Amino acid sequence: MRLGKVFFQFYGQAEHFSEVAKMSVAIVGAGKIGQAMARGFVRAGLVSADRIISSSPNPECLTEMGRLGVRTTYDNMDAVKPSNVVFLAVKPNMMPTVLDEIAPVINERHLVVTLAAGITIDFVEQKLPPNARVIRVMTNTPCIVGEGATIFARGAATKHTDSIIVRKFFSSIGFCDEGDESFIDAVTGLGGSGPAYAFCAMDALADGGVKMGLPRQLALKLAAQTLLGAAKMVLETDRHPMDLKDDVCSPGGSTICAIHRLEEDGFRKCLINAVEVATLKSKELSQQNGEKTDIKGTNCEKDDTRYASFVH
Ligand SMILES: NC(=O)C1=CN([C@@H]2O[C@H](COP(=O)(O)OP(=O)(O)OC[C@H]3O[C@@H](n4cnc5c(N)ncnc54)[C@H](OP(=O)(O)O)[C@@H]3O)[C@@H](O)[C@H]2O)C=CC1
Numbered sequence: 261m262r263l264g265k266v267f268f269q270f271y272g273q274a275e276h277f278s279e280v281a282k283m284s285v286a287i288v289g290a291g292k293i294g295q296a297m298a299r300g301f302v303r304a305g306l307v308s309a310d311r312i313i314s315s316s317p318n319p320e321c322l323t324e325m326g327r328l329g330v331r332t333t334y335d336n337m338d339a340v341k342p343s344n345v346v347f348l349a350v351k352p353n354m355m356p357t358v359l360d361e362i363a364p365v366i367n368e369r370h371l372v373v374t375l376a377a378g379i380t381i382d383f384v385e386q387k388l389p390p391n392a393r394v395i396r397v398m399t400n401t402p403c404i405v406g407e408g409a410t411i412f413a414r415g416a417a418t419k420h421t422d423s424i425i426v427r428k429f430f431s432s433i434g435f436c437d438e439g440d441e442s443f444i445d446a447v448t449g450l451g452g453s454g455p456a457y458a459f460c461a462m463d464a465l466a467d468g469g470v471k472m473g474l475p476r477q478l479a480l481k482l483a484a485q486t487l488l489g490a491a492k493m494v495l496e497t498d499r500h501p502m503d504l505k506d507d508v509c510s511p512g513g514s515t516i517c518a519i520h521r522l523e524e525d526g527f528r529k530c531l532i533n534a535v536e537v538a539t540l541k542s543k544e545l546s547q548q549n550g551e552k553t554d555i556k557g558t559n560c561e562k563d564d565t566r567y568a569s570f571v572h
């Protein structure tokens with residue numbers, strides 16, 4: 261009996277996995293993250309480019325998608341109607357318009373996957389027909405090279421198989437796990453925005469190398485490879501980062517002097533604050549609940565009183 265159940269689960273999942281390759285995929289919004297996902301899925305061999313159709317009013321974005329072999333359209337309905345999985349990759353303030361537009365054609369065949377920061381599952385469900393299957397995802401641009409970090413949360417009408425499908429998509433382009441929706445704003449502040457912090461760190465490290473006489477290209481390569489190596493050690497050794505840090509700090513050596521300087525200059529505090537303000541910004545988008553979302557109008561600078569208690 262138990263073995264039968266295991267067999268059922270295995271073959272049930274395997275069937276869904278192979279079915280993903282046969283699915284028709286819409287990516288509504290052909291911008292940075294839409295393109296990164298499309299590239300990632302195609303590069304991973306999960307779906308062929310011709311099974312993806314992407315819509316956007318932006319001709320340059322569509323040209324980029326077209327270069328991947330992805331079909332393109334200016335009309336969201338052309339993308340959504342024939343698809344099984346619909347990724348919504350437009351800015352949060354466009355979500356109400358796009359949801360109103362696609363709602364009339366969404367039915368039980370569609371799995372709607374929303375990527376918009378701060379837009380809740382509840383908001384999307386309210387805009388779509390009853391029982392629409394909605395999954396909220398937060399991912400990041402390294403999915404373009406198969407190293408994304410994705411957490412997803414399921415809506416009320418989704419089934420276990422929908423989880424399997426989303427997991428299959430995002431596991432093909434990096435780490436993916438299911439989490440509570442209440443995590444998603446913090447996931448945005450850390451994982452969604454995090455690549456930007458890492459790119460800034462890399463550039464600054466390279467500047468340091470250049471200041472000390474290294475050629476720019478070599479400095480950048482060293483900075484990138486060093487962050488990659490450090491990340492791999494954390495992921496593969498199961499040791500705490502501070503323990504790994506200790507191995508680098510020779511007694512009386514150069515690294516401990518640099519660590520002292522980083523502490524004096526508030527390096528760790530800066531990163532904690534960055535994750536905090538990005539999370540709060542994402543939460544603020546949730547509170548505005550889409551319709552009133554105005555990214556440009558929001559000031560999350562250090563002197564903004566809304567953030568004053570969090571940014572020291
Ligand atoms: N960038 C990232 O790293 C991540 C982004 N996200 C989320 O993904 C979403 C997209 O972000 P991002 O890719 O950075 O943004 P972009 O501005 O790069 O892309 C948005 C795309 O949507 C298009 N668009 C605008 N209006 C419509 C419409 N009515 N119908 C269809 N397409 C439309 C835009 O065209 P045009 O340029 O003409 O406006 C553009 O092609 C956001 O909600 C963001 O929160 C989530 C995770 C990571």
Ligand SMILES: O=C(O)[C@@H]1CCC=N1
Pocket residue numbers: 377448452453
């Ligand atoms: O900056 C943003 O709002 C989006 C969400 C996470 C990454 N980019």
